[in-house]
Structure formats: C-alpha cells, structure tokens
Amino acid sequence: MLSQWLAILVTLVGYKGATTVNARFPRVQPLLVAVVLVWVIWWAVSDDWEAFSAGGQWISFWLGPATVALAVPLAKQIRQFAHIWRGVLLGVSAGCAVAIVSVYAIHWCFGSDDILLRSMLSKSVTTPIALELTASIGGVPALAAFFTALTGMVGVLIARPVLKWGRITDDWAIGIAVGTSAHAIGTASLNRISPVQTAASSVAMIVAGVVTSLYLIPFSF
Amino acid sequence: MKMITGVAILLAFYGVGVLASTWLHIPLPGNLVGMLLLTLGLVTGWIRMEWVDRASSFLIRHMMLFFVPIIVGVVSYFKWFAQAPWPIALSMIVAPMLVMFVTGRVVQAYLNRQKKQETPASAAPERRTLDA
Numbered sequence: 583m584l585s586q587w588l589a590i591l592v593t594l595v596g597y598k599g600a601t602t603v604n605a606r607f608p609r610v611q612p613l614l615v616a617v618v619l620v621w622v623i624w625w626a627v628s629d630d631w632e633a634f635s636a637g638g639q640w641i642s643f644w645l646g647p648a649t650v651a652l653a654v655p656l657a658k659q660i661r662q663f664a665h666i667w668r669g670v671l672l673g674v675s676a677g678c679a680v681a682i683v684s685v686y687a688i689h690w691c692f693g694s695d696d697i698l699l700r701s702m703l704s705k706s707v708t709t710p711i712a713l714e715l716t717a718s719i720g721g722v723p724a725l726a727a728f729f730t731a732l733t734g735m736v737g738v739l740i741a742r743p744v745l746k747w748g749r750i751t752d753d754w755a756i757g758i759a760v761g762t763s764a765h766a767i768g769t770a771s772l773n774r775i776s777p778v779q780t781a782a783s784s785v786a787m788i789v790a791g792v793v794t795s796l797y798l799i800p801f802s803f
Numbered sequence: 804m805k806m807i808t809g810v811a812i813l814l815a816f817y818g819v820g821v822l823a824s825t826w827l828h829i830p831l832p833g834n835l836v837g838m839l840l841l842t843l844g845l846v847t848g849w850i851r852m853e854w855v856d857r858a859s860s861f862l863i864r865h866m867m868l869f870f871v872p873i874i875v876g877v878v879s880y881f882k883w884f885a886q887a888p889w890p891i892a893l894s895m896i897v898a899p900m901l902v903m904f905v906t907g908r909v910v911q912a913y914l915n916r917q918k919k920q921e922t923p924a925s926a927a928p929e930r931r932t933l934d935a
Contacts, residue, residue, distance in 0.1 A: 589872070597868045613867050617874045624875070631879070638872025644862065645869040647813040649834035650820065651859035653841035660846055669913030677906030684898040692890040698883075702894055706902055709873070710832035728880035729895070731873060737899045744900050750907035752914050759907030763899045770866035780863065786906075788835055795830060 585630060589637025592627070596620035611739055613767065649708075649766065652784040659781035662754070670758055670782075674789040677762040681706040682797055701725040703801065704794055705733045708765040711791040719801040730765070737764025738771045757782025762790045809858025812850065816841045 600616035624634055656663075663670070682703055689699040701721035704712040709730050716726035741760055750756055753776050760768040761783030769783040820837025823829060829836055844850035884891055 593868070593871050593875075597865075597871055613870060613874070616867070616871045617878070620871055620875050621878055631876070635872065635876045638876060642869050642872045645866070645873075646817045646821070646834045646837070647810070648862040648866045648869055650813050650817045650837040650841055651855070651862040653816075653838045653845060654852070654855055654859040655863070656838070657842050657845035657852070660842070666914065666917065669910050669917070672913060673906045673910035676909045677902045680905045681898060681902045684901050685894045688893045688897070689890050692887065694887045694890040698887060698890070702891075705894075706899065708832070708835070710834065714832070724877070725880060725883065727873070728877040728883070731870070731877055732895055733899055734870075735874070736895055737903065740896070740900050741903065744903045745907060748904045748908050748911070750904075750911045752911055755907050755911040755914060758910045759903045762906040763902035766866070767870060770863070770870065773863050773866065784838065788831070788839070791831060791835065 585628060585633035586637035586640070588628065589624070589634045590640055592623050592634075593620050593638060593641055596623060611735070611771075613738065613771070614735060617735075645766075652769065652780065655777045655781040656784050659778055662778075663781070663785060666754060670754070670785060671789065673755075673758050674762050674786055675793050677759070678706070678790055678793045678797055681763070681794070697721060698725075700801065702729050703798060705729040706763055706765065707791050707794045708787050711795065712765075715795055715798055719798055731767070734764045734767025737768045741768070741771075753778040754782045758786040761786025765790070805854075805857050806861065809855045810862075812855050813841070813858055813862065816844075 596616045596619035599619050600612040603610055603615050604612040624631075628634070685702050685705070686699065689702070697720070700719050701716055701723075703719065703721070704715040704726060707715065707730070709727060712726050712730045713723045716723050737760065741764070745751075745756055745759065750759055757772060757776075757779035760772060760779070764771075765787055769780060769787060772779040772783050816837040817834060818837075820835070820840060821833030823840075824831060824833040824836045831839075841850065841855070845852060845855075
C-alpha cells in the first residue's frame with residue numbers, strides 16, 4: 583500500500599520536473615523527460631516494478647475521462663468538421679494504409695519474426711484499440727503497448743520537421759496528421775498550441791482506429 | 804464547484820462508454836465511445852458547454868501525466884530491440900514520418916483545393932466589373 587502511494591508521488595514529482603524543464607526549454611519533449619525521471623527515481627528508491635504499476639494505475643485511470651474530455655474541443659469545432667469531413671476521411675485512410683504497408687515492407691525486407699510484425703501493425707492507433715487489434719491478428723498485446731507508446735513519442739518528436747518539410751500549415755491538416763500517426767500521445771502534445779488542432783487530432787484518433795481495424799481484417803485469418 | 808460537476812459528468816460519460824462498448828459489442832474502446840456520446844450531448848445542447856468546459860481543459864492540459872505510468876511500465880520491453888534492431892528502429896522512425904507526411908499532405912491538399920473552389924465564387928462579381 584505504501585509503495586503504491588510512493589509510486590504515485592514519484593510519478594507526480596517526475597511530471598512536475600518535466601513541465602518545469604519544458605517551461606525553461608520548450609523544445610525538450612516533456613513526456614520523454616517525465617518517463618526518464620520517473621524511471622530513474624523509481625529504480626533508485628525501489629526497483630519493484632509490480633508495485634509501481636499497481637500505484638501507477640491510479641494515475642493512468644484518468645486517461646479514460648481525459649479522452650472523454652476531448653469531446654469539448656471537438657464539439658466546438660463540429661461545424662468546421664462537417665464542412666471538411668471528406669478530406670479528413672481521405673487523409674486518415676491514406677495515412678493508415680501507409681502505416682500498415684510501410685511496417686509490412688520493412689519487416690519483409692529484413693525477413694523478421696512474424697509475431698514481431700503482428701505486434702507492430704497497429705502501433706499508430708490509440709492504445710486500447712491497438713491492444714485488441716493485436717490480439718485479434720495474433721500479436722503480443724504487451725509488446726504492442728510498448729510499440730504504440732514509442733510510436734506516439736517518436737511522432738511528437740518528428741512532428742515539427744515533418745510538418746515543415748511537407749508544408750502542412752493548416753490547423754486541421756496538422757491535427758489530423760499528428761493524430762493519425764501518434765494517436766493520443768500526439769493529441770496530448772497539441773493542446774498547448776491550438777484547440778482546433780486538438781479537436782482535429784481527436785477526430786483522427788477515432789477515424790484511424792476504425793479504418794485500421796477494417797484494414798487489418800485480412801490479417802486475422 | 805464547477806470543477807467537481809465537470810469531472811463527475813466526464814466520469815459518468817466514461818462509465819457509460821465502457822459499459823456500452825462491452826454490452827453492445829461496439830468495436831471501439833469505452834473512452835472513445837464516451838467521447839462520441841459527450842460530443843453528441845454537447846452538440847444537441849443536452850449537456851451545456853459551461854458544465855464541462857473547465858474540467859475538460861484541466862484534464863486535457865495534464866493528459867501527458869496519465870501516460871507516464873503506462874510508458875514507464877513498458878520500458879523493460881526495450882530489450883526486444885536486441886532481437887531485431889533494424890526492422891524495429893526503421894518501423895519506429897520511418898513509418899510515423901511517412902504516415903504523418905502522407906496524411907497531412909492529403910488533408911492540406913484537400914483544404915487548399917476547397918479554398919480555391921470557394922474563392923472564385925466570391926470573387927466573381929469583381930471579375931465582371933473588370934470585363935465591363
């Protein structure tokens with residue numbers, strides 16, 4: 583019980599530290615800093631990772647209501663979405679196809695393990711969907727959770743140069759692009775920049791989840 | 804007080820979303836079902852924006868915190884990198900770049916085209932005066 587409280591405390595301290603660093607150096611990815619800080623502190627004080635996840639659940643539970651909360655920016659932008667939904671569907675469908683084909687092609691070139699490939703195919707989708715999809719196509723859900731989290735963090739790190747290089751400047755295009763490739767972690771990172779991007783990214787997360795489930799149907803046999 | 808009401812509403816929608824997704828076998832996770840239901844509630848005016856506005860921006864602002872325990876919990880899987888370093892590293896870096904680029908390009912191109920189609924219609928009267 584005490585160790586669970588300690589895990590919550592360490593997570594909060596790490597997060598606070600990361601936001602402080604981020605306020606000073608805005609280019610540094612706060613999530614990455616928080617994860618490293620928390621990992622190092624916990625490794626130093628306890629190293630009992632089962633106790634850590636037992637305590638961490640009290641914090642990660644709030645991801646549920648926080649995702650529901652994305653309905654607020656979404657509802658505020660719903661008129662604009664109704665105006666451009668065709669473009670959104672087109673973009674997300676193209677992006678999800680690229681996600682699957684590129685991962686498949688890379689693994690085909692290296693001739694790597696089939697289970698590894700199947701644990702990676704849904705990594706651009708939000709975690710709860712990725713876990714179920716991975717199980718249904720014969721991958722390892724825990725491994726998929728890792729790849730999904732890592733993809734989200736990489737997505738946030740590469741966003742600035744990729745968007746600049748692609749001359750992607752419209753708030754909707756940015757939000758949809760980040761939401762499709764980096765799911766909720768990407769969505770979370772957009773909040774400080776623009777509510778329109780947050781709304782667009784939430785839409786992309788839902789649409790990408792549905793589209794990817796449809797694309798992966800052939801893999802479930 | 805507004806904060807507590809807002810969080811309670813968000814929790815309620817989350818709970819309903821989770822129950823609906825398991826009972827009705829909706830192929831979306833409970834949190835996304837809850838998000839869709841709340842969007843519907845807000846758009847129809849059944850839920851007032853000011854009830855949930857403050858609580859939702861608070862939770863969204865700190866959304867990153869809620870990911871920290873999950874990611875720290877899977878850090879041990881880094882050892883998988885040793886199994887197949889190249890395919891994993893490439894899939895982790897190249898794939899998200901391509902996905903972001905293609906998705907963004909398609910939406911941006913669609914929006915640019917839409918803007919172009921809308922401007923000539925509004926610019927038409929100007930052109931007429933030029934012709935005359």
